[in-house]
């Protein structure tokens with residue numbers, strides 16, 4: 001079952017229009033590998049017949065196809081360094097800066113099946129017990145309803161548990177549930193998951209102290225990246241922090257961000273906040 005050039009172009013423009021995801025020439029294999037099982041599951045005997053139905057504008061099928069073309073790869077404590085930077089530098093600094101309001105808001109803009117927000121919640125519970133008296137919001141969003149549903153359930157299989165989760169956290173925050181592991185409510189109930197498409201008009205959002213937007217902009221074109229970064233700037237508190245994936249940067253896209261280095265982790269602040277910080281550091285020296 002290989003995809004025709006016309007069908008590939010059709011899927012490519014649908015996915016770009018609906019999710020901002022760019023499928024380069026040569027990605028036919030990816031479309032095939034995602035759509036063949038989807039076609040079978042939905043009772044179509046080939047990609048061709050799936051595409052015939054898709055062209056008839058069945059909104060649910062279109063959404064399912066777009067979701068199937070998203071890459072949802074994630075792990076607990078993915079790339080560990082950003083979580084270390086949060087623990088050692090960012091959270092202590094924000095704890096001091098927000099000691100009057102005792103409020104902290106974190107947004108995960110491509111949360112996939114939930115390991116990223118849940119990793120932060122576990123880390124905060126473990127290392128910052130004083131936050132128990134704070135109002136801490138974890139707002140997690142993703143375009144895919146399927147991953148959001150999985151994230152809300154907070155159930156993971158053994159392979160997912162083996163990827164990045166320290167044993168101490170497994171013992172403390174999970175319980176065995178058949179062949180899977182269920183996250184305890186003390187962690188699960190702290191995260192609110194909602195659908196949000198980064199490349200469509202954004203809903204009203206509060207301002208955030210920390211934005212985690214990791215490993216999603218790599219799929220978008222330059223214009224979409226610029227627009228998203230511009231909007232994030234307005235959603236980030238002036239002294240807030242933005243975390244991107246290891247292969248992502250604001251460089252060449254938005255001059256108002258400056259990269260900050262914490263040990264081996266890079267993150268971003270607005271230029272004013274970064275300048276303020278370096279003046280404060282110089283003042284203290």
Ligand SMILES: C[S@@+](CC[C@H](N)C(=O)[O-])C[C@H]1O[C@@H](n2cnc3c(N)ncnc32)[C@H](O)[C@@H]1O
Nearest residue numbers: 019070072074110112143144197198214215216
């Ligand atoms: C590779 S995962 C990254 C998960 C997590 N942030 C991490 O770094 O481990 C990318 C996620 O972005 C989501 N995504 C793709 N396009 C999106 C869009 N236009 N708006 C919101 N989320 C999107 C996908 O559904 C997927 O779950």
